[in-house]
Amino acid sequence: MSSLQTPPLTAAQATPDSRTLRLVRILLPVAVLAVGIAAWELVVRLNHFPPYVLPAPSAVFVTLVADWPVLSQSLLTTLLTTLEGFTAAAIGGVALALLFNQSKWLEYSLFPYAVILQVTPVIAIAPLLLIYLPQQTAVIVCAWIVGFFPVLSNTTLGLNSVDRNLAGLFSLYGASRLQTLRFLKLPAALPFILGGLRIAGGLSLIGAVVAEIAAGSAGAGSGLAYRIAESGYRLNIPRMFAALLLLSAAGIVIYGLLALTSHLVLRRWHESALGKEN
Amino acid sequence: MAEPAALTETGPDPSGPAVSLRGVTKVYDSGVAALGPIDLEVRKGEFVSLLGPSGCGKSTALRLIAGLNAPTSGTVRVFRPVVGVRGRHSVGFVFQEPTLMPWTSVRENVRLPLKLAHAPAREADARIDQALAQMGLAEFADAYPRELSGGMKMRVSLARALVTDPDILLMDEPFAALDEITRFRLNNDLLALWRDLRKTVIFVTHSVFESVYLSQRVIVMTSRPGRIAAEIGIETAEPRAEDFRTSVDYAGYCRKVSNALAPSHPGQHSP
Numbered sequence: 438m439s440s441l442q443t444p445p446l447t448a449a450q451a452t453p454d455s456r457t458l459r460l461v462r463i464l465l466p467v468a469v470l471a472v473g474i475a476a477w478e479l480v481v482r483l484n485h486f487p488p489y490v491l492p493a494p495s496a497v498f499v500t501l502v503a504d505w506p507v508l509s510q511s512l513l514t515t516l517l518t519t520l521e522g523f524t525a526a527a528i529g530g531v532a533l534a535l536l537f538n539q540s541k542w543l544e545y546s547l548f549p550y551a552v553i554l555q556v557t558p559v560i561a562i563a564p565l566l567l568i569y570l571p572q573q574t575a576v577i578v579c580a581w582i583v584g585f586f587p588v589l590s591n592t593t594l595g596l597n598s599v600d601r602n603l604a605g606l607f608s609l610y611g612a613s614r615l616q617t618l619r620f621l622k623l624p625a626a627l628p629f630i631l632g633g634l635r636i637a638g639g640l641s642l643i644g645a646v647v648a649e650i651a652a653g654s655a656g657a658g659s660g661l662a663y664r665i666a667e668s669g670y671r672l673n674i675p676r677m678f679a680a681l682l683l684l685s686a687a688g689i690v691i692y693g694l695l696a697l698t699s700h701l702v703l704r705r706w707h708e709s710a711l712g713k714e715n
Numbered sequence: 716m717a718e719p720a721a722l723t724e725t726g727p728d729p730s731g732p733a734v735s736l737r738g739v740t741k742v743y744d745s746g747v748a749a750l751g752p753i754d755l756e757v758r759k760g761e762f763v764s765l766l767g768p769s770g771c772g773k774s775t776a777l778r779l780i781a782g783l784n785a786p787t788s789g790t791v792r793v794f795r796p797v798v799g800v801r802g803r804h805s806v807g808f809v810f811q812e813p814t815l816m817p818w819t820s821v822r823e824n825v826r827l828p829l830k831l832a833h834a835p836a837r838e839a840d841a842r843i844d845q846a847l848a849q850m851g852l853a854e855f856a857d858a859y860p861r862e863l864s865g866g867m868k869m870r871v872s873l874a875r876a877l878v879t880d881p882d883i884l885l886m887d888e889p890f891a892a893l894d895e896i897t898r899f900r901l902n903n904d905l906l907a908l909w910r911d912l913r914k915t916v917i918f919v920t921h922s923v924f925e926s927v928y929l930s931q932r933v934i935v936m937t938s939r940p941g942r943i944a945a946e947i948g949i950e951t952a953e954p955r956a957e958d959f960r961t962s963v964d965y966a967g968y969c970r971k972v973s974n975a976l977a978p979s980h981p982g983q984h985s986p
Contacts, residue, residue: 602814605783609808610831610879620830624818706817706859 492675500675501682508664508676512683515645515660518573519691522580523641527634529581530588538596538622539614555586559644563651572652576660579648584637591633595626628707631699638691646684661687732794733759733883733915734780739789740940741775748940749775752789755934755943759794759882762909762916764926764933766972772941773919777885780917781808795882807876807914811888813868815860821871822847822856828879846878849908866897870904877908883915891921902928903957910954923976927968928960935975945975 474494480486481493488496501508533551537544559582566575599622607617649662661680668676703709740751750772757763765773778784779791795805815824825846829839847853850870860868869889876884890898906929909916920926926933927949935945949968951959959965 600814602810602812603816605778606808606810606814606827607831609781609783609806610828612831616831620827621816624816627818706819706861 489672489674492678496675497678497682501679504676504679508661508679508683511659511661511664511680512687515642515649515662515684516687518576518645518649518660519580519642519687521577522644523584523638525577525581526584526588526637526641530585530633530637531592531630533585534589534592534596535618537593538618551586551589554582559583560647560651563648566648567652576645576648576652579651580641580644583644583647584641587636587640588630588633591629591636592626595629596622598629599625628699628703628709631695631702635692635695635699638695639688642684642688642691731759732792733757733761734794734917735790735792736776736780737790737792739776739779739786739791741772741779741784742787750779750941753941753943757915757917759915760913761932762918762930764918764920764930765936766920766923766926766933766976767936767941768921768938768976770941771936771938773936774887775941777808777887777917777919780883781806781885783808793883805882807879807881807884809869809872809876809884809886809889811891813860813865813872815868815871815875817860820857820859821852821863824860824871825875825878827875832879842878842880846874849877850874850904864897865893866901869893869901873905877912881914883917886916886918888919888921890925898925899957899960905929906955923969923972924960927965927972928955933972935972947972947975 478493478495481491486493492500533547537548559579562582563575563579566578569575570578603621603625604617607621612620645660646662649660650666652663661684664680665677665684668674668680734755734757736753736755738752738754740753741749743749753776755776765776767773775784779786780793782791782793793806816827822843825843826839829842834842844853847856850873852867852870852874855863855867855871860871863871872889890901893901902925905916908914918926918929930949933947933949934943935947936942937944947968951964951968
């Protein structure tokens with residue numbers, strides 16, 4: 438005898454769908470990475486490529502461990518530069534946006550120059566900066582130049598997108614300029630500012646790398662980008678890859694930290710940080 | 716043409732005028748004549764509705780009374796007592812949307828007018844508690860606006876308007892976006908509040924039924940530019956309750972107001 442009864446779905450059976458999906462979303466890119474690395478390793482071994490043409494992933498890893506004292510020092514230098522550039526970009530971008538918001542005259546006179554600074558490729562500005570500034574300062578200024586514009590434009594956008602009725606309410610209750618700024622404009626602009634910072638984090642790293650490469654020939658720098666340039670001249674290709682790996686890891690960590698900060702700050706009220714079911 | 720002005724005066728007479736508009740017009744920068752000229756007087760403690768279609772300038776009139784915009788010509792006078800207490804504000808405004816700050820809790824939203832006036836913290840807390848209790852929000856003080864329904868958000872907005880203990884409550888289609896059941900309940904709560912606190916209420920709406928149910932006087936307006944077409948007194952014994960909605964009296968007033976609103980009788984003045 439066969440029965441056509443369908444078993445009722447239990448909660449345990451119903452949920453795995455979404456949990457499996459989440460697991461797949463993590464496992465799939467990891468699997469792709471593993472396959473890619475294996476294929477790379479295989480190609481290098483089967484063709485007997487010398488390491489100065491194309492190093493195997495294993496050779497890169499060995500170099501990463503063996504050269505760790507040098508590379509970690511360089512990583513620290515680059516991270517420090519990035520952090521300084523990012524901090525300057527964050528403070529400068531927000532402060533400039535606040536100034537522009539308070540005075541239209543200032544905005545009209547200065548905003549075009551902010552745009553010009555943004556659209557001129559930083560790699561072309563870096564050599565000039567290196568002539569006029571001490572190297573360490575020039576590197577930080579480069580990181581600042583590329584990082585500050587997204588903060589400036591996002592903050593400006595945020596400050597200008599305050600709810601019209603809320604602004605009316607503030608003026609009805611006789612709020613001062615400072616109160617309006619503190620209790621209305623800044624909180625309303627916060628999601629935009631955080632979005633700008635998230636972009637600025639990655640860009641500051643790029644700015645630091647560009648300046649280090651431009652300064653590379655001067656020889657005094659010891660950042661990761663300088664290591665890449667130096668290793669290139671010496672045909673130490675495994676070390677180039679190892680340094681590149683660290684740079685990309687640094688970029689991922691910076692982005693992750695800023696995204697996490699943004700989520701933690703906004704999770705109670707902003708749409709972007711809320712679950713889809715809401 | 717009179718100097719455009721919004722005057723503030725102290726009115727010693729307890730049953731005197733609360734708001735008075737004389738020959739008020741408003742022309743926006745775009746050249747659109749939104750309002751007037753209109754003359755309007757609202758007595759202290761009166762509940763008046765401004766009723767009309769969209770674009771008839773009723774919201775504009777309310778914004779002029781609130782001082783959110785300046786009139787192009789004419790005078791807007793709001794009679795207010797001498798303010799002695801910090802955080803006491805004589806005009807409360809409720810917008811069509813709840814207009815809450817999404818980044819902070821219900822309690823902090825209600826606190827806003829007091830905070831802007833630098834009211835002492837302990838006194839402010841007591842008044843916030845009172846305003847929240849009046850609107851039935853005591854349990855929701857720590858909730859965030861997004862966690863509340865539309866009706867609850869509007870209650871928060873009302874609590875915020877009441878926290879300064881205003882003499883005049885200006886309401887700009889506050890319940891227009893709510894479902895009918897919630898709207899009826901808030902109508903009743905508003906009437907109860909008005910009976911208890913005896914505030915002057917100027918209520919803008921495009922619902923004939925809402926205006927008749929709530930007010931002592933309905934001002935019917937026509938559009939482009941907004942002018943007063945009729946004034947209809949709703950003389951029903953207080954207190955009104957849910958059964959008034961289904962009474963013959965109510966239906967009669969609704970018909971009268973609807974007729975005044977109909978475009979076939981422009982500029983008609985009912986007694």
